[in-house]
Amino acid sequence: MAMQRELFKHIFKKPFTLRYPFKDKEKVHIPSDFRGKIAFYRDRCIGCSMCFRVCPAEVIEMTDDEKGKRPMFYLDRCTHCAQCEDVCPTKSIELTSQYESAGTDRTQMILK
Amino acid sequence: MSLNKEEKLVSEIRELLGDRVLDAKVQRLRSIFVTVRAQDYKESIREVAEKYGITHVSTITGADSGQTIDVMPHLSCAGVKITFKAAIPKTFAEIETLTDVFPGAVMYEREVHDLLGVKFKGHPNLARLVLSDDWPGDVYPLRKEYKVVRPEPIR
């Protein structure tokens, strides 16, 4: 019985499961370059629309504001592929390590 | 990187099939394309398979090229991918089956039949593979006439 010794060792160990979200939230392993929620830096953006052209999920819509053309992000459709971050020439789009972004109202999930 | 093995294979196939070859070229390392007429399709493939002991067909691709449909079985011969191509008219899309030469091609021919409407004469069971049972019989999604209109995203 090959598994008996292994099973016996584990009687004296703690369970491997983390009790997220009730207890062990700080033990969840999130690397610094995790592909999470999009953050947009308006002051760096030059309005080239490259992000709009590479997005596969129609998340980005180009609009105008007082400084010129800029993207607007409908974050409920985002698949976190990071192609917009990859192609932006001025690094105005960043995928943060925020991973809790669920919601019930899609109108609250627009990054203006 | 030298392409000697592929060039040799192309010239041997040209010699074997004679004037049944419409075009044969080395696409890149370990990949050659051979174009034949639809009526010589099965016999040419059978002769090449027998000469080189080819038993593995990777898949059969069907592609809509306007007025014709290209039927392209991809064979594998010691690592080299040999792609045969035969063009059949769209209005009369019929071609011989390869299932008696390669029994593993049953599923691939069913898929081309289902999505492009190509009839493989002699296939043991040309039933639906990927589309649902209540899909209308004369609508072939992968043909260019079947237009896909992407809906506006719900904002």
Added chain:
Amino acid sequence: MPEFSVIVGPQHPALKEPESFTFWVDGDDVVRTEVRIGYAHRGIEKAAESRTYIQNIPLIERICGICNVAHTICYTQNVEYLYGREIPRRAEFIRTIIEELNRIHSHLLWIGIAGHEIGFDTLLMYVWRDREVVMDLIEDMTGNRVSTALMTIGGVTRDISPELVTKLRKGLDLLEERTKYYEKVVSRESTVLSRVKGIGILTREEAIKHCAVGPTLRASGVKSDVRAEDAYAAHDEVPFEVITSDTCDLFGRVVVRVYETIEAIRQVRYCLDHIPSGPVRIRLPNTPPRGESVSRVEAPRGEDIHYVRSDGTDRPARYKVRAPTLGNLAALVEMLTPKGDYRVRVADIPIVLAGIDPCMCCMDRTARFIEPSKDREWVWTWNQLKKYAKARR
């Protein structure tokens, strides 16, 4: 003798993904099998024709969750062949590293699933605990545990830092020790052996005749692997052994996958020791030249082949994907057919189905409702769907 049919699927506890099998049984023995697939058909090949080459990368990645690296490598390789350009060597090594990590992940997942299908849930839990190690390594390398998004046309998007290399080496040491332990378990545990030896037999001639691929083919004694015959990425330099088994049954498939995991660990170590320095991507223009190209990759489940045709625009004219599970479908029906003394019992059905490592979402490829007869197409929101479901009841 009256025949009785048992329908397994499309929703069934024994299946991880939807497909419909109808088994005609005589008592406890299976007499005939019929397969119906297409429950997860999403029309990916048609969708790829209306998107640009760059927008297609996440689409192709979502053909399958577990084999996403194999499909993206095959796609980006295919388009790079159209351009006729070589990508930097460092990018090829990084592609090989993530591909082999993905293979370790997929095989560990499968060993757990196989344990679950024979009722050995303890093995499932322990193997999936150790699978967390490789998922954390993939997360450190790419930013997500499963969906890697590392490939782009012209190379890879991220580089690996020296800290990551240290983490990878530590993780690989742990994985190797655990995989060797599981190899002992599956080859000596009598409960496992009695459920997998002599079950699901596919002889060498049948495997070749039905064009089987991957570990299903290699467990029948055929030495065939795309990484050896048709080397891509860094596989022309990284040494590895093609693992085969002569038992032609399920036990052979389990053994082949366990040893392939150990080979994959060795390959990643070699890549980390010998990775050259340099850039990780080249910039390519948006439109490839006219032409067509075929590319093959050894996914964890077998040979994955893609075909692309370009007509000079920035969208593909035709993109064809043949995922490995479709290649094993004919062999699966053969495994479930009784011949001579070989019988298949109803209780063996779940493990035989799991034995080819089916990935149905790879095999099929709709988010939209279509009624072609009335020429109507529409999309529903979640609330509309709920109202429709309630009205139908």
